[in-house]
Amino acid sequence: MTTADQRIHFGGDYNPEQWPEEVWAEDTRLMKEAGVTMVTAGIFSWARVEPRPGEYDFGWFDRVMDNLGDAGIRVCLATMTASPPPWLSRLHPEVLPETEDGRRKWPGGRQHYCPSSPVYREYATRLVERLATRYADHPALDTWHVGNEYGCHTRQCYCDVSAADFRRWLRERYGTVQALNYAWSTAFWSQRYDTFDEVLPPRLAPTFANPAQQLDYWRFGDDALRQCYLAEYEVLRRVTPGVPITTNLMPHHKPVDAFAWAEHQDVMSLDHYQDPYDPRTHLPAAYNFDLMRSAREGQPWMLLEQAPSAVNWRARNSPKKPGTMRLWSWQAVAQGADAVLYFQWRQSRGGAEKYHSAMVPHAGTGTRVFREVSDLGRELASVPDIAGTRSRANVALLTDWNSWWALELDSHPSSALDQSAINRAHHQALFDAGVACDIVPPHRVLDRYQLVVVPNLYLLSEDNAARLAAYVERGGHLVVSFFSGIVDTCDRVHLGGYPAPLRRLLGLRIEEFWPLAEGETLSVHGELNGSADLWSEAIDLEGAEAVAVFGDGELAGRPAVTRHAYGEGTAWYIGTRLDPAALRTLMDRAREAAGVAPVLHGLPEGVQATVRQGEDGRRFLFLLNHGTSDATVELPEPMRDRLRPGTGDTTAVPLPPRGVAVLQPTDHFPGALT
Template identity: 85%
Template sequence: MRADQRIHFGGDYNPEQWPEEVWAEDTRLMKQAGVTMVTAGIFSWAKVEPRPGAYDFGWFDRVMDNLSTAGIRVCLATMTASPPPWLSRAHPEVLPVTQDGHRLWPGSRQHYCPSSPVYREYATRLVEQVATRYATHPALDTWHVGNEYGCHVSQCFCDVSAADFRRWLEERYGTVDALNEAWSTAFWSQAYDSFDEVLPPRQAPTFANPAQQLDYWRFSDDALRQCYLAEVEVLRRVTPRVPVTTNLMPHHKPVNAFAWAPHMDVMALDYYQDPHDPETHLGAAVNFDVMRSARGGQPWMLLEQAPSAVNWRDRNGPKRPGQMRLWSWQAVAQGADAVLYFQWRASPGGAEKYHSAMVPHAGTDTRTFREVADLGRELASVPEIAGTRSRADVALLTDWNSWWALELDSHPSTALDQTAINRAHHRALFEAGVPCDVLPPDRELDGYRLVIVPNLYLLGERDAARLTDYVDRGGHVLVSFFSGIVDECDRVRLGGYPARLRGMLGLRVEEFWPLAEDTTVPVRGELDGTADLWSEAIDLEGAEAVAVFGDGELAGRPAVTRHAFGAGTAWYVGTRLDAAALRALTDRVREAAGVLPVLPGLPPHVQATVRSDADRSFTFLLNHGEGPAEITLPEPMRDLLRPGTAPLRALTLPARGVAVLQPDPH
């Protein structure tokens, strides 16, 4: 174990909100709470550059020095997340414009057009100053670039963005003829004679060109990433050995995490679980697996969560006793090596004044601060976990390009929700205690026993061939409905759905039959249950029906199929099964693939994961239920969170309880 190895713990630190006499108390309390890292400077632009080119870093020097003296590392922000008022006053063209032509004004944050060269110029000028000034500062640990890209302005439709979009299209397609072919502009007389005629998909009389919309999603993600990369270029040049990251957001459609991952030295996520949602941990589980998988299993950072309540939901419930600890450990159990919060000290004013903080308005004599400090001490007691990794026998494929295309308008159903279908398939694995990697379809699949493909509507030729080859060589795959339908330009592949997957699946879908809202249909056969949202008229071409629709126009026709293909097996679900039926099907498929749970016989609300390396293995058990859970262990194990206790062969895990187990060496 490295001497500096540990799970970092801390939060966003915003000292500019407080008089300087508070800062000494901050560092004293941070040490008391076990804080090892803070993010700092995220919203400091206006204070360090109060006028164009007039920099005042003296106060921030003292902040950095105070933190260094206290032994606290800094994930230092580039300070560019919220431009100061003087920038938009001098350059109103940096302000973003909505799809229907309304300009968004200063007064909150993130009020800039991602394509604006003026914004990028001023932002990188600031980054040069910040990086040069703190390049050798002993507190500097990691660079935090920007903040929550695309949170409030994910797409801009101004003239600056329009010009940037045309440049992007010309680079992508080369000629306007190639653009017309890709966008199917023969439909509705949309053919372009020049790139100069092309506009963003602004508000139009009816459905905008779907390929144009899809490309605008791609372009907008790229524009945001170019803002990030412009700052990263400065940081790499000035501080080549300091890692860089930015805080991504959960279920965040505008930002393609897989496309950003190669440009981040460590993945980082903001995740705010909802105390009013009894299944909030399931949504967290999918996102945590994305973060871990995006860089090949590398440990990641939970850069923001709430110590208790947030301020931005309609009903902002506080975390109940033990929930903050449980959900923090969930991130660690799924690969995080850092657990931080927004924010350190609760603000007395501003839009987030009712957002909880590590130090609440009421001070340190509070449940929140006590729970935070207890967790800090607990994480510090197990530094050996840091650096270990997880492995999975199951991969769940998802793709931002397909997500953008799937949820466009003028489809058989506009009720399709990529996040919901991913979560449904992931839940069936989570409740079985089976680890899962979440990958894009262009990743290699060797080493996985089972691949799950939820609604992969857009599927490229190479990715379809890779998936087919995986099954042919002995893999097992479970594909859900409306997959493999279109190419990268949202053009339907002709000859019968699901096109390139037909041979592997051994079937043809002749027609889609979306179900009416609030309508269900029974599914009968080797698998019984109900289905809603979607159905399909499936003709078998070598596959066998595992279950059929029980009534309606498709009564007796296949709903779930299985096909022996090469040395492997391909399963297909032509509808949306209820949770119990999907769990039963997933259990059957994974058992056939030889995929075993971490621990057998666990209740569905008890999460089990493993992190390990060549020398160590840690089994995490987390009880997300409302009552105690009795758990039998396969061998004597020690609970690292209860040092000094005897080895266990069984344990009672209380509601919201956590155990971190290692095999007893004796």
């Protein structure tokens, strides 16, 4: 996203090919009325611009780009490759993906391509070359949008093309088949390979497939999708070297390692659809927004898709209550977004998403949705100086896609472990306390953080374990939760007693895992009291002290939560899943011991507070009321609400349910983030 016109960009997906050309002039007129500054265009235009192989019709799209440019609207231009035209699979059926049981996925939806297909990549990059060359110097071009929601519908392909690509990938990773056999523990169940040619994807098997093979296929699947992206990226970088490049990721999306993809994006982009039926839907949103901001170390990111009101793809699709769209849009900005866009501009008349809301609904502009959208556009335009500012956190939450893929494989002590849910539970304990949090990979430099939280790193390399130990030894504070540090990068158990690479750091040994039955709970008491479910462990202390013990069950009296002084720092361990209140108590104690304060003390329940700061010292305090009751937030000094000009300075901010305030202190904000 360019910085020449510094502002919070506002707009949505624009699909003019769905409408007669006479509608286009009205589109740009209404966009200006609604405060639109940017649209994404061309996402699903491949079949229209290349109706037959090698025959291009860009004339109509030239007029679209010119109309937008003349209206002063910037374009995040898609590469049009997300949905191949029907002629491609007719001529080359080998591009179609297959499931693990050998069923072919056919055209009729979208993403009907095998990520490993060289034929798909050849046709896609040929189109991108034409597109980039044609619009390289167009004044409306702002950013490139490669593909769309990679891995949304075709997460992995198991066809023969993918099998050959997998074998190539394995040769590059391991070098020799002997190294592969060692990494995959193929001595078990007579799985030894004599040549790479014998290796297949983990297709449907009579029973559990080799877990290391499954883990590598997750890695390979992510890499195959990324190679599709990079093939287009390289064309764009060569033809338009000064234009930023992005692609829209999905929320904490298992097939796509956001940290690996972040290295190849100029700005992170996210599609996020909160659920109006869920009163706590802002919590997973907060997690994903923090992840996007952290993936490129605090750089502002783009909310590339959200819904103005209802979606079409849940079992039941509620519209957003008045004010909800505004609240959730400002939540993204409060957590680092410099663009708020929607799917889509004009609601489709036909097709699978005709009941998905749009900025211009079926009922037209005389609607609540269009009024709310236009009001938000004006609000965002009134605070252009927010753009480019950043958030700073003193707490890091560690997560790792390799560990996620390994944790949720089959034949484990429990199949109920959900990486995303585990992460969000720990993040919620910080969010509810009003504490800013970065979400980072375990190889990120940790020294600037006062507290590091590890919800689960089932897979942990010796190197990353040593980094955690060094962080604590130098005075850091660490919280680690259950079933962490168990296997290496090949899903082989670290020997020497669980969790072998963390035993000295945590000051304990785990003899056995005791996963709990569905619905079973245990009491926990000591310095904190509450209940636990899902998981427990038989912990023997080796220098750590018990903070809380199990009150009942086979492990009654055994440690449930521990604390260990290590070097100059402290390492906490949670050997079970605590109830939310007990986890919040523990996290509060750990962060207080680490000297981590909330953004504001005494926040009313349901109110979120965040800070963004510019290099020039300007600061913005965001207050958002996600609760159902009126709230008043006391400020440490007089501030002015930028969304309510003319109201003067105040030290108390009233917030109705779904209320938003964007405050600027007269001089500076003396909160925890200074």
